[in-house]
Amino acid sequence: MSKVIFRAFIIISTILAIGGCSSVSEAGYYWGKYPYTYLETIRSPSPESTEKHITELREIVKYSEEKELKPAPGIYAELAFWLSKSENGNDTEVTSLFNKEMLLYPESRTFIERLLSK
Amino acid sequence: MNNKKFYFLSVLAFWILSGCASVETKFEAFPKMYDENQKPLSIVVVPSINKTTAADAAELINSTLTQPFADNGYYVLPIAISSEIFKREGVVAGEQLINAPMSVFKNNFGADAVLFITINEWDKKYLVIAANVTVGMSYVLMSTKDREILWSYDAALTVDTAGQSSGFILADIISTAITTAATDYVPIASQVNNAAVGTLPFGSYHPKTGEDGDLKVVLTKAKERALDSD
Numbered sequence: 001m002s003k004v005i006f007r008a009f010i011i012i013s014t015i016l017a018i019g020g021c022s023s024v025s026e027a028g029y030y031w032g033k034y035p036y037t038y039l040e041t042i043r044s045p046s047p048e049s050t051e052k053h054i055t056e057l058r059e060i061v062k063y064s065e066e067k068e069l070k071p072a073p074g075i076y077a078e079l080a081f082w083l084s085k086s087e088n089g090n091d092t093e094v095t096s097l098f099n100k101e102m103l104l105y106p107e108s109r110t111f112i113e114r115l116l117s118k
Numbered sequence: 119m120n121n122k123k124f125y126f127l128s129v130l131a132f133w134i135l136s137g138c139a140s141v142e143t144k145f146e147a148f149p150k151m152y153d154e155n156q157k158p159l160s161i162v163v164v165p166s167i168n169k170t171t172a173a174d175a176a177e178l179i180n181s182t183l184t185q186p187f188a189d190n191g192y193y194v195l196p197i198a199i200s201s202e203i204f205k206r207e208g209v210v211a212g213e214q215l216i217n218a219p220m221s222v223f224k225n226n227f228g229a230d231a232v233l234f235i236t237i238n239e240w241d242k243k244y245l246v247i248a249a250n251v252t253v254g255m256s257y258v259l260m261s262t263k264d265r266e267i268l269w270s271y272d273a274a275l276t277v278d279t280a281g282q283s284s285g286f287i288l289a290d291i292i293s294t295a296i297t298t299a300a301t302d303y304v305p306i307a308s309q310v311n312n313a314a315v316g317t318l319p320f321g322s323y324h325p326k327t328g329e330d331g332d333l334k335v336v337l338t339k340a341k342e343r344a345l346d347s348d
Contacts, residue, residue, distance in 0.1 A: 025185075025189040026189065026324065026325065026326075027188065027189045027190070027191055027323055027324050027325070028325075029185075029188060029189060031185050034184075034185065035181045035182045035185065035304050035308065036181075036304060038181045038198065039177060039178065039181035039304065041198070042177045042180070042181065043174075043177060072184075072185075072188050073184070073188045073192075073193045073194055073196075073323075074184060074188070074193075074194060074195065074196035074197075077196050077199065078196045078198050078199065081196065081198060081199045082198070105193050107159050107160040107193050107228065107230075108160070108193065108195065108228070109228065110225075110226075110227065110228025111195055111226070111227045111228050111229075114226060115199070
C-alpha cells in the first residue's frame with residue numbers, strides 16, 4: 001500500500017515539477033498571462049483593460065526579478081508605455097523603466113531614445 | 119520477408135522524395151541566419167496583412183507573436199508600441215509597407231529585420247460533433263540592410279477546437295455550438311506561431327544559438343510563395 005502512495009507521490013511531484021518549469025521558456029523568460037491581457041487591450045481599449053494589462057506586466061516583472069530571471073524583451077518598455085497612458089502612472093517611473101529596457105537590451109536604444117525625445 | 123521490407127522502404131523513400139514537402143536542415147534552408155554579418159538581433163513587426171474575412175485573426179496572431187520569437191532568441195520591439203506608431207503614421211495594414219525603404223525601419227526603430235505576416239486563411243468549420251479551424255499563414259523576415267529574405271515560412275495548419283463527444287448526438291450539436299462560441303483562440307493562434315518559429319534558427323539570446331544548423335525542418339511549400347504580395 002505504501003508503495004502505491006509512494007508511486008503516486010512520485011507521479012504527482014513529476015507533474016508539478018514539469019508544470020512549474022514549463023512557465024519559464026528555454027531562453028529563460030516568464031510571460032504569465034501576457035497574451036490574454038494584451039489581447040484585451042486591443043479588443044476593448046479602455047482604462048480597465050489598460051489597468052489589467054499593467055497589473056499583469058507588473059506581476060511578470062515581479063516574478064522574473066524574484067526568480068532572478070531576465071525580464072523578456074519589451075516587458076519593461078511596455079510597462080512604461082502603458083503607464084504613460086494610465087492615470088496612475090508617473091513620469092519618473094516611466095523614464096526609469098525605459099532606461100531599464102535599454103540597459104538590459106541595448107539594441108532597443110534607437111527606438112526608445114526616439115520615444116523619449118517626443 | 120527481407121524483400122518485402124526492401125519493397126516497403128523503397129516505396130516510402132519514393133513517397134518522401136516525390137512529395138511536395140521538403141526536408142532540409144535549418145542551415146541549408148536559411149544560411150544567412152548563421153552569418154554573423156547578416157544574422158538579425160532586433161525585429162520590428164509590421165501590421166499583418168489579413169486576406170481573410172476574420173477580423174479578429176490579426177489581433178490573435180499579434181498578441182501571441184512576441185513570445186515565440188523572443189523565446190527563440192530575438193529582440194522583438196514591443197508590438198503594443200510599434201503598432202501605435204504605425205497607426206499614428208496612417209499605416210493600418212502591412213501592404214502599405216512592403217515597398218517602403220528599409221531606412222524607415224533602421225532609423226526609426228533601430229531594427230535589423232522586419233517581419234511581414236500574411237494571414238491567407240482562417241476557416242472555422244462547425245461539423246456536427248466537431249469543430250476546427252484551418253489557419254494559413256506566411257511569414258517573411260527581411261533584412262533592413264539589403265532587403266534580403268533571411269527566413270520565411272508558409273503553411274496551413276488545422277487545429278481542433280471542440281472537446282470530446284458525449285455519445286449523444288443532440289447534446290453534442292448543442293455543446294459544439296456552445297464551445298465554438300466560447301472557444302479560446304489564444305492557444306490556437308499560439309500553436310500557429312509556434313509551428314512557424316519551429317523552423318526559425320535560434321537567435322543570439324537563445325542558449326543554443328548557432329548550434330541548430332544541422333536540425334532538420336520540414337518546409338511544406340516553396341519558400342518563394344511566402345514572398346507573394348498580391
